[in-house]
Amino acid sequence: xxxxxxxxxxxxxxxxxxxxxxxxxxxxxxxxxxxxxxxxxxxxxxxxxxxxxxxxxxxxxxxxxxxxxxxxxxxxxxxxxxxxxxxxxxxxxxxxxxxxxxxxxxxxxxxxxxxxxxxxxxxxxxxxxxxxxxxxxxxxxxxxxxxxxxxxxxxxxxxxxxxxxxxxxxxxxxxxxxxxxxxxxxxxxxxxxxxxxxxxxxxxxxxxxxxxxxxxxxxxxxxxxxxxxxxxxxxxxxxxxxxxxxxxxxxxxxxxxxxxxxxxxxxxxxxxxxxxxxxxxxxxxxxxxxxxxxxxxx
Numbered sequence: 001x002x003x004x005x006x007x008x009x010x011x012x013x014x015x016x017x018x019x020x021x022x023x024x025x026x027x028x029x030x031x032x033x034x035x036x037x038x039x040x041x042x043x044x045x046x047x048x049x050x051x052x053x054x055x056x057x058x059x060x061x062x063x064x065x066x067x068x069x070x071x072x073x074x075x076x077x078x079x080x081x082x083x084x085x086x087x088x089x090x091x092x093x094x095x096x097x098x099x100x101x102x103x104x105x106x107x108x109x110x111x112x113x114x115x116x117x118x119x120x121x122x123x124x125x126x127x128x129x130x131x132x133x134x135x136x137x138x139x140x141x142x143x144x145x146x147x148x149x150x151x152x153x154x155x156x157x158x159x160x161x162x163x164x165x166x167x168x169x170x171x172x173x174x175x176x177x178x179x180x181x182x183x184x185x186x187x188x189x190x191x192x193x194x195x196x197x198x199x200x201x202x203x204x205x206x207x208x209x210x211x212x213x214x215x216x217x218x219x220x221x222x223x224x225x226x227x228x229x230x231x232x233x234x235x236x237x238x239x240x241x242x243x244x245x246x247x248x249x250x251x252x253x254x255x256x257x258x259x260x261x262x263x264x265x266x267x268x269x270x271x272x273x274x275x276x277x278x279x280x281x282x283x284x285x286x287x288x289x290x291x292x293x294x295x296x297x298x
Contacts, residue, residue: 032061032129034144036076037161040193042226044155045080051226053193054078057158059146061129063095063103070095070105072127079154088112090122100290102128123149128264130289132164143289145264155228157263163189165266165287171207174280182206184214187269187287189261191224191231198222198233200259202241207273207281215275217241219254230267233259251276265289 036056044051058075072090079086091113095105110122129144146158165187171180188201200222204214219241224233238253254271261267266288274280 028064028066030063030065032063032131032142032144034059034142034146034158034160039144039146039158039160040191041077042157042159042228042230043078043080044157044228046149046153046155049228051228052080053196053226055193059158061105061127068095069093070103072105077156079150079156086116086120088116088120088122089114090125093125098128100130102130102289104128120150123152125149126264132290147264157228157230159191159193159226159230159261159263161191161193163191163261163267164289165189165269165285166290167266167285167287169205169269169283169285169287172282172284173208174282180206180208185285187267187285189259189267196224198224198231198259200233207275207283208278211275211278215243215252217243217249217252219257222257224259230261230263231259232261233257 035058039057039059041054041057042051043054055078056076057078060073062071062073064070069092072093074088076085077088089112090110093105093107093110095103098104105125105127107125108123110125111117112120112122125148127144127146129142131140131142141164143164144158144160147155149155167183169182169185173180184204185206186203188203190199190201192198200219202215202217202219205217206214219239222233222235222239224231226232235257236255238250238255239257240248240250241252241254243249243252252273252275254273257271259267259269266286269283269285269287271283272281273283
């Protein structure tokens with residue numbers, strides 16, 4: 001996925017118009033929906049810091065472009081010690097933009113409307129989202145962060161089931177040569193909250209400027225754990241990648257794999273490899289929701 005300067009600038013411009021002029025015909029509201037196919041909740045008891053997965057939440061964010069506010073509806077929210085699923089509605093919350101174009105909604109001590117107001121208060125609320133559009137393929141892949149604390153004792157963090165990450169990959173070689181860096185490689189993480197296993201995708205992967213071509217490969221059936229910030233994957237022993245999603249190839253084995261997913265930002269990938277005996281490489285990639293450095297492609 002090599003992104004030219006023109007493509008990236010078109011991409012950034014598209015972000016600015018997703019909720020404004022791109023709506024057309026005077027439309028003043030836009031709806032973003034994330035449901036059981038898009039995410040699961042990690043619920044943390046703040047007294048014990050024990051985190052567990054709760055399935056099938058649904059979130060709807062309706063942005064009022066004219067008034068600069070958003071209404072948020074949460075459904076099928078499961079909390080420890082509470083029988084049955086809960087629904088909440090938060091109305092008229094102000095939104096803003098951060099320097100990277102994300103919509104930002106935050107607040108403290110927010111009381112939901114309806115019957116839930118008698119029992120629950122949002123001690124804190126943090127939401128970020130962006131409707132990413134990729135000009136080359138025309139795909140729209142939203143990124144989002146939803147995190148809140150209920151009654152000062154329970155944190156809920158929504159974790160995406162399909163995650164796309166971009167940024168700088170740095171490769172250090174055991175032979176002491178200068179590190180190799182690239183912005184072409186990007187990563188995907190698909191999380192199955194029921195089986196608690198992940199599939200990692202490595203796209204346009206390069207470990208050295210001497211590699212004749214980049215690689216696309218996946219790592220499958222990797223157990224993951226959850227924590228208040230997101231998820232983690234750790235596997236020291238060799239993992240055989242599937243090249244082009246279909247052919248296992250042990251000559252490209254990955255070892256000492258670590259992925260630290262932080263839902264508010266992105267993830268950090270770290271692993272060792274020796275592709276077809278080309279050399280021992282240590283790869284580190286702190287990657288995020290969006291591409292930035294690539295827009296200034298040299």
